[in-house]
Amino acid sequence: MHKNLLPKVSLVLSLLLLVGLLQYFPFFGYTSSSVVSAEETGIETFGVNKDGYLEINGEVLYMLVGNKRVKATLTGLLENGEEGQELLTKDDLKNEDKNMLSSLISFIKPQKVKAAVKIEYKGAVSYQGSVVGDFRVNGVQAFCYQHSKKSPPTGTAYNEPSPYDNERAKRALYYGWGGDGNIFTNRDEGLVTTSLILDRIYSGGSSGKSLPKYDKLWDLVVNGEDLDTNVAFSDTNLSVSVKGNKQVSQTTTFKSYSENSVSIKVPKDVTIINETTGKKVTNGTMKVYGGEKIHLEASLEVGVNYSTGNIKGSMKLFQPLITKPQGGGFQVLGFMDIYTDPDETASFKAKFEVRKKNIDVTWKDKDSKKVFKHVNEDKTIGSKYKYTPPATFKDGDNTYERMTDKPFEGTVSKDLTHVFNYKLRRTVTVNYYDNRTGEKVKDTKKYTKLRGDKYSESHPTIKQDGYTMRYVKKTGDAESGTIGTKNITVNYYYDKPLAKVQLDKVQVYTARASEGMPVRVYLSKDLNYKSSVADMSKKKIAVGLYLNGDLIEKRSYTANSLPKQFDFKVPSSKLKINTEDRYAVKFLDYDEADFDIKDGYSRLALDGWSANEGTIRLDVEEDADHTGSKSYVVMTEITPTTNMKKYVERFTYSATPLLDSKSGYGVETDFQIEYTNDLGKDWEFATNINDSAADYYAPEGLLDPSLAYEITDGIFEAPLVKSTDNRSTASKKEWTDSFAFPHMNVERQTGDLFTDEEVEAGDSDIEHDLKEGGDKFYSPIWAEITDYDVQYKTNKMGANKMTVELSDNWNIYAQMIATMDSKTIDKDAILWIPVNKEDPFPNGNKRFTKEDIEWIKNN
Structure with a gap:
């Protein structure tokens, strides 16, 4: 339905609304006397109903607020109405009656003045002797419909445009200049020809027929297709x-x-x-x-x-419109309104249904006619169908086998029926078990036979984990026969050794015979069964230790308890000091079906040594290098793939000979012991390796009276002070112990000796200042002039408990203080001369200070 009203409807409704507004706002200066009667317009009723809503001919009008239609009220229009507001009936909204004229009221708020129709005259346009005016109405290209009247100038007052329902005028505007079907390319020609055609339609004009496209446009106007764009x-x-x-x-x-x-x-x-x-x-x-x-x-x-x-x-939809002058005898102008009606839609529908046929399929035993499965279903004509026979059907303990594997398939065109037949079958099952665990050692063999068929089985050779398994027994049904009414089961049982074991290494450690000697055993054990298997805790194997061919100890284990390392201890009653013996370790008392031992790995033999417990001696003066070295076995070892290996400890010892000296003087010593042990972490496994300690032994005549060392049989014993350079690693023990005489402090005037410990303790015998004495051993001032035999001696060291003993000589060749009868006066250090205290320097003082002179006089 077009958005514009018929002229009378538009005019009357507008006037009626305006009357209401003027009555509502009398200050506008208008009265009801200026309103045209509704009867003159053909509208029966218009006004406000009892509910306060605007209505026309008894139908409520709807106004647009935002994007939503609501029932129109006068107050609502005043407060919310928009310029150009359109009021529609409910029928217009529902688009139920396409032939009924929509009720439309253009409404302007009182505070606003409705814009007048805008007329623009662009001037005259001439083409081949014909002249027309070029117009715009509200900015749209417009044409003169009355060439017999004068052209309106720009701004001339015209009435609101109204529909001009003339199909010829519609086609003239559509195919004419500016229309969607424009046949012209020349603007002047198009404007002139189109304007003259419209004048002919509206006013009966006849000018312009000689124009080039006049006849073509007129033919389209008269005979052209109906421009109905409704759908x-x-x-x-x-x-x-x-x-x-x-x-x-x-x-x-x-x-x-x-x-x-x-x-x-x-x-x-x-x-x-x-x-x-x-x-x-x-x-x-x-x-x-x-x-x-x-x-x-x-x-x-x-x-x-x-x-x-x-x-x-x-x-879009096309609607010709015309506008008439409000006076002055001007031309009627016309133009095309092109618009879109949102309610102008169309649709259609169709219902498709699936078309089907029936298929009936049965799966049953051919002999008993027992039905295992039945399918009855409808399928679409022309569709594919396919039914397959399963390999078997179960009925309780019975299994039925298909007689064909060919499917029933095709394309549906008619009702279909099909039967799949089956026959009873039996299964032959052959199991292979481990006799110790009951677990399968080989995949079960299964195959089917029909009743009456022959079958035959025998136990196969089975290999597992590198073993050919031992066949033990059979249970279940017979190994061969004829298939009857039941399934057949045959069980075969096998086993293999519980474990694979071997001796990997044997070690004999050196220790004192009185302590007993350890023998360490290393072995490998690869279990073939889980520890929870009963035989793993029942079947036994023994390991024996032999000394010089005699079994001296045996230990029994199960496969579970057999350790990978353990120690024997050779009792002291079987050992002697510093003795080489023959040792052997071997497996005993086992069943080869239970334990697998590789050839060459069941017995290992080697030598072992008890501790030497001796003394290492060296004469420092006689030995040109003043040094010596000794090695002793601390452990022997053997494996199945290597020869016996010896691990040793080494003692390297040295000392610098004591220098000749005068009595009362001190000498230094440089006594060293270097120790190495081939063993790493187990170096003290068999016995303790004592820290070294050493003492100095000398005749009593060399002991200064101020020192209190123990004297035994004319020989005193003085401890030496040790310092250590440790170079040990995780794989080898190595260090050097250096020994020196204790540090001494010498008292002035008396010459008495004091150790650091005595000085630190504040010994009461200390009366005078002390002088640094160094790491020296001092002989007495009045020691006898002679050679003295001295000695360095350690404690028992190493696994072999060895003592190192070094001999030396100390030569006292002169006296510190000479006497008148000294035989070595030419070598003695100090000569005493009597002095007169009153005149100590009769020949004059050349060397002594005043303090020295005073001391001599006062002492």
Whole structure:
């Protein structure tokens, strides 16, 4: 329905509203006397109903507030009304009656003045002797419909445009200059020809017929296609029927102008066919033009309720309008209003249904006719069907086997029936078990036989984890025979050794015979069964220790308890000091079916030594290098793949000979012992390796009276002070011990000796200042002039408990203080001369200080 009203309706409704507004706002200066009667317009009633809503001919009017239509009230229009407001009835909103004129009221708020029609005169346009005016109405190209009257200048007052329902005028504006179907390329020609054609239609004018395209435009105006751009389909609820192997809808025609089109979208299972063009589209969109015929198709399997939904045409609606002057005898002007009606839509629908046939399939025993499975179902005509026979059917303990594996398949065209036949069968099962665990050692063998068939079995050779398993027994059914009414089961049992064991290494450690000697055993054990298996805790194997061919100890273990390392201890009653013996370790008392021992790995033999417990001696003066070295075995070791290896400890010892000296003087010593042990972390496993300590032994005549060392049989014993340079690693023990005489402090005037400990303790015998004495041993001032035999001696060291003993000589060749009868006066250090205290320097003082002189006089 067009948005403009018929002139009378528009005028009367506008006046009626205006009357209401003027009565509501009397200050505008208008009265009701200026309103035209509604009776003159053909409208029966217009006003406000009892609920306060505006109505026309008894129908409530709706106003637009925002984007929503609400019932119109006078107050609502004043407060919320927009310029150019359109009031519609409910029927207009629902678009139920396309032939009924929409009720429209253009409303202007009182505070605003409605804009007047804008007329623009652009001047005269001439073409081949014909002259017309070029006009704009509200900015739209307009034409003169009355050439017999004068042209209005710009700004002339004209009435509101109203519809001019003339199909010829519509076609003239459509195909004329500026129309959607414009046939002109020259503007002046188009304006002049179009204006003269419209004058002929409206006023009966006859000028311009000689213009080049006048006849062409006139032919289109008179004989041209109806410009109805409304959209509709001839049939909207399309029936569907089966044709051949598909479903086909009835045909419908798109009723609209030939250049108008709609886009119709179909889903993947539906095809649209344009009978006019022959084009087909599936799962897509087809553009259909006015006058074209279409229908839908789908396969027999498709079941869908199809609907296009509301679809719109591609073209807008065309409405010729005219506007008349308010006076002055000016021309009527006309133009084309092109607009879109949102309610102008069309649709159609079609229902497709799945078409089916019945199929009946049975699976049963051929002999007993027992039915295992039955299927009865409907399938779509033209669809594929396929039914297959399972390999077997179970009925309690019975198994039935198919007689064919060929499927029943094809294309549905009619009702079908089919039977799959089966026959009883039996299964032969052969199991292979481990006799110790009951677990399978080989995959079960299974095969089927029909009743009456022959079968035969025997135990095979089975290899596992590098073993050929031992066959033990059979249980279950007979190994061969004829299949009867039951399934056949045969069980074979095997086993293998519980473990693979071997001797990896044996070590004999040196220790004192009185302490006993350890023998360490290393072995490997690879278990073939879990520890929870009963035989792993029942079947036993022994390990024995032999000394010089005699079994002296035996230990029994199960496969579970057999350790990977343990120690024997050779009792002291079987040992002697510093003795080499023959040792052996071997496996005893086992069943080869239970324990697997590789050849060459069941027995290991080697030598071992008890501790030497001796003394290492060196005469420092006689030995040109003043040094010596000794090695002793601390451990022997053997493996199945290597010869016996000896690990040793070494003692390297040295001392610098004591220097000759005068009595009362001190000498230094440099006594060292370097120790190495080939063993690493186990170096003290068999016995403690004592820290070294050493003492100095000398005749009593060399002991200064101020020192209190213990004297035994004329020999005193003085401890030496040790310092250590430790170079040990995780794999080897190595260090050097250096020994020196204790540090001494010498008292002035008396010459007495004091140790650091005595000084620190504040010994009461200390009366005078002390002088640094160094790490020296001092002989007495009045020691006898002679050679003294001295000695260094350690404690018992190392695994072999060895003592190191070094001999030396100290030569006292002169006295510190000479006497008148000294035999070595030419070598003695100090000569005493008597002095007269009153005249100590009769020959004059050349060397002594005043303090020295005073001391001599006072002492």
